[in-house]
Amino acid sequence: MSGARKFGLEATFASHDDLTVIFGASVSGKSLTIQAIAGLVEPDNGRISVGGDPLFDESQGINLPTRARNIGYLFQDYALFPHLSVRENIAYPLKKRWFFGLSPEQHQEVAEIMAAFEITHLAESYPSELSGGQRQRVALARALIKKPSILLLDEPFSALDSMLRHRMRMELLEIRQRFAVPLVVITHDPADVEVFADTLVVFENGGVKEVSRRKHQPETADANIWRQKVCWQAKCEEE
Amino acid sequence: MPDLSPLWLTLRIACIATLIAFGFGVAFAWITARFSFWGRDLLDAILTLPLVMPPTVLGYYLIVVWGRNGWLGGWLHEHLGITLMFTWQGAVLAATVVAFPLLFKSARAAFEGVDAEYEKAARILGDTEMQVFFRITLPLAVRGLVAGTMLAFARAMGDFGATLMVAGNIEGRTKTAAMAVFDAVQVGDYRLANTLVVIMSVVCVTILVMTNKLAARRVR
Numbered sequence: 284m285s286g287a288r289k290f291g292l293e294a295t296f297a298s299h300d301d302l303t304v305i306f307g308a309s310v311s312g313k314s315l316t317i318q319a320i321a322g323l324v325e326p327d328n329g330r331i332s333v334g335g336d337p338l339f340d341e342s343q344g345i346n347l348p349t350r351a352r353n354i355g356y357l358f359q360d361y362a363l364f365p366h367l368s369v370r371e372n373i374a375y376p377l378k379k380r381w382f383f384g385l386s387p388e389q390h391q392e393v394a395e396i397m398a399a400f401e402i403t404h405l406a407e408s409y410p411s412e413l414s415g416g417q418r419q420r421v422a423l424a425r426a427l428i429k430k431p432s433i434l435l436l437d438e439p440f441s442a443l444d445s446m447l448r449h450r451m452r453m454e455l456l457e458i459r460q461r462f463a464v465p466l467v468v469i470t471h472d473p474a475d476v477e478v479f480a481d482t483l484v485v486f487e488n489g490g491v492k493e494v495s496r497r498k499h500q501p502e503t504a505d506a507n508i509w510r511q512k513v514c515w516q517a518k519c520e521e522e
Numbered sequence: 523m524p525d526l527s528p529l530w531l532t533l534r535i536a537c538i539a540t541l542i543a544f545g546f547g548v549a550f551a552w553i554t555a556r557f558s559f560w561g562r563d564l565l566d567a568i569l570t571l572p573l574v575m576p577p578t579v580l581g582y583y584l585i586v587v588w589g590r591n592g593w594l595g596g597w598l599h600e601h602l603g604i605t606l607m608f609t610w611q612g613a614v615l616a617a618t619v620v621a622f623p624l625l626f627k628s629a630r631a632a633f634e635g636v637d638a639e640y641e642k643a644a645r646i647l648g649d650t651e652m653q654v655f656f657r658i659t660l661p662l663a664v665r666g667l668v669a670g671t672m673l674a675f676a677r678a679m680g681d682f683g684a685t686l687m688v689a690g691n692i693e694g695r696t697k698t699a700a701m702a703v704f705d706a707v708q709v710g711d712y713r714l715a716n717t718l719v720v721i722m723s724v725v726c727v728t729i730l731v732m733t734n735k736l737a738a739r740r741v742r
Contacts, residue, residue: 323642349645362643366661375657376647429648 292316292489295329300481300496301465306473307486313469316486317435320467321356322349333433355431355464359438361422363410369421370406373397376429392428399461400424415443419451427462434459436468440475452478524714527694528702529721535610535685535698536678539617543625543674548667551629552659566630573623581687584616588688606688613689613696620681621674628673632666633659669733676729679722 292312307313318324320331320338328341333354338347363372370393377389385393397403400420410418419439426434439455440448456478459466468479476483485493554566572580588595588606598604606612636659644654660667682700689696691705699718706715 321646323645349642350648350650352646354646356643356646358639358643360639362637362639364640364643364658364662375644425647 290315290489292319292326294486294489294491296484296491296494298467298482298484298494301459302479302481303465303467303484304476304480304482305467305469305484305486306471306476306480307469308471311486312489313486314437317356317437317467317469320433321354321435322347322352336432353429353432355426355429355434357419357422357426357434357436357439360442361410361418363413363418363422363425365410368407368409369402369413370397372410372421373425373428375425396424396428400458416447416451419443420454423455423458427458427464430462431464434464434466436466438470439468440470440472448474455479524711524717525702526717526721528697528699529718531610531613531697532679532699535613535617536621536675538614539621539678540625540671540675542614542618543622543678544667544671547622547625547670547674548629551626552633552655555630555633569626570623572619573627577620577681577683578687580619581616581684584619584684584688588612588615608690608692608696610689610696613685613698616684616688617678617681620684621678624677625670625674628666628670629663632663632670635666636662665736669736672729672733672736676726679725 290310290312292315294312294316305313305316315324319326320333322338325346326339326341329339330337330341331339333352337343337345338352339345364375367375373396374385374389374393377392378385394403397406400423402417402420402424405413405417405421410421413421419442436455440451443451452475455466466479468475470476470479481497483493483495483497484491550565550569554562585592585607587593588598590596590599590605590607595606598606606615640658640662641654644658645651649657680700681698682704685696685698686701691697691701697705699722703715703718703722706712706718
């Protein structure tokens, strides 16, 4: 492929559910979409809003900087800062004044979220010393400590082995309930669709192919039909 | 006891030159590592030039630019009455220029080695661009920066040709250790030459060993 290869993304979708899955093959544009929601890439035009608040609106000249979007983001390989301990990673979004430490309330907040994620015993460890599952918990705690209005997850389970994958899916569902935060999960794994997709957005070739809601499925439909919506796509990927 | 004053002068010149090279080197390294713009490769080549050019050629360039009739030197002399030629400040200028590429190259490689994903994560977690630089980029690049700074210091300490062209070899004012060794050998004062050579060699070997240790140490 030439270095000048261009990829255009044109996507329109809305979700009213707290669990949304964006499903697609690896170059379908799904990653670019959540990066645009987070403000890491700027669309040429269009509109992005979360909970009714516009984050980007080209026609009105609105483009909130990434830091002001109050979005939680779980990177594929978690992007835990390697030079900071688990505690420092989690406290990172709270500590904004360079020469001062955290307030007692903030220390308490960090301790509480570490307890909630059962990672208190790892507080002084560094990311390189953690297992895949532990890293994900630390990354989730860091993403949630500022109570974001939405949590975006970029292929959250692809770095884990299949046993752990199942457990972390269940943990993520629990966390979503506990922190009452809407999730947008991007994935190319049909199993994620089954667990997380109350709204399913299927991406293909830089555009939205289909948007469907689980509650609009016929009563008789079992999980298999829901899963089959994306299975053909997963199969395409294998070929 | 041989006269070691050239050594102290060399240390002073090398320290100041390294500080200046650090400021410019880090700034240019960050710009070229993080932004893609027209002429970036040319800029990199020009900034690296002092590494490959003969020091006397470099010294000549410095005279053309900073000399009393030079582009910048002429203005300085006319408006502020300052001239850098044949002063220790001129030696600092020469040492800065020869040391700069070592710092710039190491710093650029160090910045390029910082995964941009960490910087993105920091932005999402609420950092301004300046906070991203000081909390993420700089700490993650620090080993490369320190290693580059030490190499630059060693190079600044050892310069001969460019310093000679710009600052001359004036006893007590611009005679650095490298020049004192040259003079000592010329007049057959091997006691002084040996002393200076041993001290400079020990300093440089120490710096290189420390640099290697830094480069080899695994990032957590």
